Every structure is written in C-alpha cells, then in structure tokens.
Amino acid sequence: MQLTQLSISHFRNLETIALEPAAGINIIGGENGSGKTSILEAIYSLGFGRSFRTHQSRQVVQDEKDAFTLFARVQSSSMDRDDQLKVGFRRQRNGDTEIRINGENERKFSALARLMPVQLITPEGVALVTEGPKLRRQFMDWGLFHVEQSYYPNWLTFSRLLKQRNALLKQRVYDSQGGAVWDKQLAEAGEAVTAARRNYLNGLNSQLNSYCQTFLPQYEFEFKLLQGWFDELSLSAALGEKLELDKRQGFTSVGPNKAEWQIRADGIDARERLSRGQLKLLVAALRLVQSADYFSHRGEPCVILVDDLPAELDSENQQKFCDALVQSGSQVFVTAIHQEELKSRFQSTEARLFHVEHGTIKND
Numbered sequence: 001m002q003l004t005q006l007s008i009s010h011f012r013n014l015e016t017i018a019l020e021p022a023a024g025i026n027i028i029g030g031e032n033g034s035g036k037t038s039i040l041e042a043i044y045s046l047g048f049g050r051s052f053r054t055h056q057s058r059q060v061v062q063d064e065k066d067a068f069t070l071f072a073r074v075q076s077s078s079m080d081r082d083d084q085l086k087v088g089f090r091r092q093r094n095g096d097t098e099i100r101i102n103g104e105n106e107r108k109f110s111a112l113a114r115l116m117p118v119q120l121i122t123p124e125g126v127a128l129v130t131e132g133p134k135l136r137r138q139f140m141d142w143g144l145f146h147v148e149q150s151y152y153p154n155w156l157t158f159s160r161l162l163k164q165r166n167a168l169l170k171q172r173v174y175d176s177q178g179g180a181v182w183d184k185q186l187a188e189a190g191e192a193v194t195a196a197r198r199n200y201l202n203g204l205n206s207q208l209n210s211y212c213q214t215f216l217p218q219y220e221f222e223f224k225l226l227q228g229w230f231d232e233l234s235l236s237a238a239l240g241e242k243l244e245l246d247k248r249q250g251f252t253s254v255g256p257n258k259a260e261w262q263i264r265a266d267g268i269d270a271r272e273r274l275s276r277g278q279l280k281l282l283v284a285a286l287r288l289v290q291s292a293d294y295f296s297h298r299g300e301p302c303v304i305l306v307d308d309l310p311a312e313l314d315s316e317n318q319q320k321f322c323d324a325l326v327q328s329g330s331q332v333f334v335t336a337i338h339q340e341e342l343k344s345r346f347q348s349t350e351a352r353l354f355h356v357e358h359g360t361i362k363n364d
C-alpha cells in the first residue's frame with residue numbers, strides 16, 4: 001500500500017498542506033516545532049483513527065478551528081495504476097467523525113484501518129517493551145487484524161462478552177442474571193483469539209532473529225506468549241477456578257484480556273538485559289518484522305513512519321536501520337532536523353525531501 005497524495009487541514013499547526021509522496025523514502029525536514037511530527041501523526045491517524053500523542057481530539061484540531069480533515073489517495077499493488085482509493089475523515093473538537101471511502105460515507109473506522117496498514121517507529125516506541133502489557137496486546141491484535149481474516153470477529157465477540165461479564169461482576173448480579181450461560185461462548189471466543197495469537201508470534205519468532213542478526217547479533221532472541229491464564233488449563237476451567245475471586249473483585253482476572261508477550265535475550269528478559277539504545281533497535285526490529293509479515297501475507301508493504309531517527313542510535317546503527325527501511329520495500333516517511341545528512345544515508349535510493357516551515361510545506 002502506498003499513499004500517492006496526502007492532504008491535511010487544520011491538524012495541529014498544519015493549516016492546509018498537500019503533498020505527493022514518493023513510493024519509497026520521504027524525508028520530512030524542518031526546525032523544532034515546524035510540524036514534522038504532526039505530518040506523521042496525521043498519516044498515523046488515517047490508519048488508527050487516533051493520534052499516537054493524545055486521545056483528545058481537541059488537542060489535535062488546530063487552535064481556533066472546528067475540525068481537522070485528512071484525505072489520501074491510496075494505491076494498492078492489486079489495483080491498476082489509475083485506479084486509486086480515496087480515503088479520509090473529518091473530526092470535530094468533540095470527537096464527532098465523518099469517514100469517507102471512495103466518496104461514500106463509512107460508519108466503522110475498521111474499514112478505513114484495513115486499507116491503511118501503518119507502522120510507527122519513534123523514540124517513545126520503546127514503551128512497547130518497557131511498559132505495561134496493553135501495548136504488547138495491541139501489537140499482536142494489529143498484526144492479526146491485518147493478516148488473519150477470522151481474528152477480528154472473534155476478538156469483537158470476546159471483547160463484547162467480556163464487557164458484559166465484567167458489568168455483571170461489578171454490579172454483583174453474575175449469578176442472578178445467569179452470567180455462567182455466557183461464559184461458554186466467552187471461553188470459545190477467547191480460545192480462538194489465543195490460538196491465533198500463539199500462531200502469530202510463532203510465525204514472527206524466526207523472522208525476529210534474522211532481523212536481529214543485523215541489529216543485535218550478539219543476542220539470541222525468543223518471543224513468548226503469556227496467554228493470560230495458567231497454561232495447563234482450558235480457558236473455561238480457568239474462568240471457573242477464578243470465579244469466586246472475580247465476584248469479589250468485580251472483574252475478570254484471567255483470559256486473553258490479561259495476555260501479553262515477553263522477549264528474552266539469551267534467556268533473560270530483554271528489559272533487564274539490553275541498553276536503552278539496544279531496546280530501541282529491538283523495537284525497530286519488531287516493527288520491521290511485523291511489516292515483513294504483513295508483506296508476506298498480503299503481497300504488499302505497509303507504510304512505515306519514523307520520527308526522529310538519529311535519537312540515541314550511533315552512526316553505524318543509523319545506517320543499518322536506514323538500509324533495513326529501504327530493504328522493507330515500504331513507503332517510508334521519516335522526520336529529521338538535518339534532512340541532507342539523513343538523505344546521505346539513503347544514498348542508493350532516491351529519497352524525496354519535504355521541508356516544513358511554520359506548518360506549511362514545500363517540496364525541495
């Protein structure tokens with residue numbers, strides 16, 4: 001998937017900009033506060049329906065404006081050259097959103113997300129490994145949403161039944177409202193979600209080591225799913241075993257909702273073992289591995305967004321990372337204060353430069 005045209009209006013400090021990105025590397029340069037990251041944030045929002053910096057729409061809508069608008073033309077390898085999808089959405093300060101795909105209104109964001117597989121690599125992205133399990137669940141769910149057709153319906157069923165169960169537990173009416181009747185379906189959907197997650201991580205495991213051979217050759221990595229309940233039990237049995245506890249606590253304490261994964265470097269939790277710069281390389285490798293997996297399933301690459309590439313990476317690793325971006329075959333958007341310096345790292349590839357000044361853009 002590739003963006004051939006992008007228009008952004010009233011998004012952060014970006015008044016109205018339009019750009020025609022290259023199919024390969026796009027370097028977005030400019031001073032601090034010029035609006036570079038805001039461009040990445042806009043592209044990310046097309047793929048995720050939200051910003052990666054805030055959950056509050058009013059922070060993203062430009063000051064003194066009512067709404068922002070994002071629009072893109074998208075080319076997919078399965079389409080003719082002249083045949084492009086037109087996608088976009090408009091969001092008001094209060095969060096009200098109108099989604100458009102090829103001139104038609106669309107109700108669900110998932111329809112747009114499916115057309116816009118976007119990966120983000122930022123210095124803060126290291127939280128994927130260092131922070132709580134939610135981000136790691138989202139990592140698996142993103143990958144499966146895009147590569148495994150049956151996953152999303154199972155995930156939706158599980159999430160809906162879990163919400164319902166938690167409401168019954170919280171209101172202390174689990175028994176009187178027949179909560180147990182729904183547990184069977186909850187367990188079935190939860191087992192399906194978990195089987196898909198295990199399969200997915202197993203598939204990524206070998207690719208992870210081959211990527212890490214480039215970035216962190218000194219370690220052997222292992223990716224492990226912690227499914228969210230005791231491995232020896234079925235989910236149904238685990239729910240039964242914890243039912244009294246769940247009733248007392250007022251929420252469900254076991255299941256895929258508690259799942260996460262761990263990365264071990266030479267048998268030790270990577271968080272304990274790797275330096276900050278190495279963790280950053282690991283997370284970049286994870287994003288590239290996920291992109292490569294998407295490519296192998298879908299026959300075309302994701303869009304990759306990279307904010308502040310040089311931060312904390314030494315010169316050799318910056319070069320390795322740039323080479324890996326080129327090899328990914330993806331359309332890449334990378335921000336830099338010194339864009340000529342970064343351009344020299346993509347020597348063998350033609351990189352398109354965009355220069356941002358006070359929320360406006362010009363092609364160099």
Ligand SMILES: Nc1ncnc2c1ncn2[C@@H]1O[C@H](COP(=O)(O)OP(=O)(O)OP(=O)(O)O)[C@@H](O)[C@H]1O
Nearest residue numbers: 012013032033034035036037038059060061062063
């Ligand atoms: N809702 C808003 N309306 C108008 N301006 C905003 C809004 N939100 C943020 N800004 C401003 O937008 C500017 C652009 O921020 P952005 O993070 O995109 O800059 P950047 O070029 O990536 O900078 P840096 O190199 O420092 O990371 C900032 O000066 C910020 O104060």
